[in-house]
Amino acid sequence: MKLVAGDMLWTSVDRINEQYSYLNNHIECDVLIIGGGITGAITAYYLTKAGINTVIVEKNRIGYGSTRASTSILQYEIDTDLNGLSAMVGEENAVNAFKLCEQAVYDIEKIIGRLDDKSDFELKECLYYTDNPSEVSALKKEYHLRKKHEFDVEFLDREQAKSRFTLPIEGGIYSRKGAAQIDPYRFTHALIRQSLEQGLTVFENTEIDSILPQENYVMLQTTNNFNIKAKKIIIATGYEAKKYFNKKIATFSRTFTIVTKPVNDFSGWYNTCIIRDNKHAYNYLRTTGEGRIIFGGEDEGVGKESSKMSNLSNNDLVSKQKYEILFNKLKLYFPEIKDIEVDYKFSGIFATTKDGLPYIGGYEQMPNCYFNLGYGSNGILYALLGGQLLTDLCLGKGREELKLFRLNR
Incomplete structure (x- = not known):
């Protein structure tokens, strides 16, 4: 599949010169991480902080996969709302998942405080809304469940929403805590720089060709025929990663994003909060530190790996139509913002699980192999949870939360 396509914001505006050598000899380590995107970087940060001898291998360049197409909205809310998730996994587990995501936002804030680059991180408030009058009662039910479990939320009816937003809102849940935004590419490199000081080794342009799990270790071989012996791999x-499973683990879609040039004001956008609607294929909005608007959505299922949507180019008519739809919606939503001009257009593959939760943990068919797969809209927060949980697992401290994210659920 063509994971990303188009003009990427982050790798265009960020000037990062770090490069890493490729693997050119046989090595051994305690933990090998396959994947040098934001998930691998977060995982390495926690492992090296715990004193674990860790190596990252990335088949391309660090942060040049899905990371550079991430809109990097960090929210305690997940793809499945709290009521819906409660019906799937029980109310206690659902609340726990939301609370873990909420705490993960503030854990990232703490990490940012230790790094040499603040990565345009900013705590934000957020709005979850509907423009359909028939869905307001369901949204109120969602609000009451969140309020019951002490999330810092208020409900906005149509008139209250009109005083804050120019969007067509019939009802909304406004959350005052548990959300943030970040530059994922800068964050990835800042994490790796910190982890290098803690003993991390990184290899770019190093692709794994085979994985052979053994009873007490894993033997891997690169496409250049160099061996890596690791006690565990992540x-x-x-x-x-779907190639490692003999079952369907997620539904794949392509999501489309436009990014504006910096605008002069944000009239009709209360507190420049993060915004998301409640549609099945939802739209989402955020800003950047330099005053750009990021607007994404209009998802389309990708089908098979050989399908057109799986390999869609940015110049295809479908892509152009999607970007035009997003641009027209953006102007409709914010008629008082007069200087909206699109600067970047890109798309990327997006995966969702049935319950909206990630896959974190071991896989019985592959001993000593673990997965940190942050499928869903909360990929970065899930990556952080995975980094914490898998680090504890490597230290012999299995945690109860792993049951919630297990691969065979």
């Missing part, structure tokens, strides 16, 4: 290759 696969953090995102959507490419």
Whole structure:
């Protein structure tokens, strides 16, 4: 599949010169991470902080896969709302998942405080809304469940929403805590720089050709015929990891994003909060530190790997139509913002699980192999949870939360 296509914001505006050598000899390590995107970087940060001898291998360049197409909205909310998730996994587990995501936002804030680059991180408030009057009662039910479990939320009816937003809102849940935004490419490199000081080794342009799990270790071979012997491996290759499973683990879609040039004001956008609607293929909005608007959505299922949507180019008519739809919606939503001009257009493969939760943990068919797969809209927060949980697992401290994210659920 063509994971990303188009003009990427982050790798265009960020000037990062770090490069890493490719593997050219046989090595051994305690933990090998396959995948040098934001998930691999977060996982390496926690492992090296715990004193574990860790190596990252990335088949391309660090941060040049799905990471550079991430809109990097960090929210305690997940793809499945709290009521829906409660019906799937029980209310206690559902609340726990939301609370873990909420805490993960503030854990990232703490990490940012230790790094040499703040990565345009900013705590934000967020709005989850509907423009359909028939869905307001369901949204109120969602609000009451969140309020019951002490999430810092208020409900906005149509008139209250009109006083804050120019969007067509019939009802909304406004959350005052548990959300943030970040530059994922800068964050990835800042994490790796910190981890290098803690003993991390990184190899770019190093592709794994075979994985042979053994009773007490894993033997791997690169496409250049160099061997890696690791006590454990963590696969953090995102959507490419599906090749390791003999069952369907997620539904894949392509999501489209436009990014504006910096605008002069944000009239009609209360507190420049993160915004998301409640549609099945939802739209989402955020800003950047330099005043750009990022607007994404209009998802389309990709089908098979050989399908047109799986390999869609940015110049295809479908892509152009999607970007035009997003641009027209953006102007409709914010008629008082007069200087909207699109600067970047890109798309990327996106995966969702049935319950909206990630896959974190071991896989019985592959001993000593673990997965950190942050499928869903909360990929970065899930990556952080995976980094914490798998580090504890490598230290012999299995945690109860792993049951919630297990691969065979």
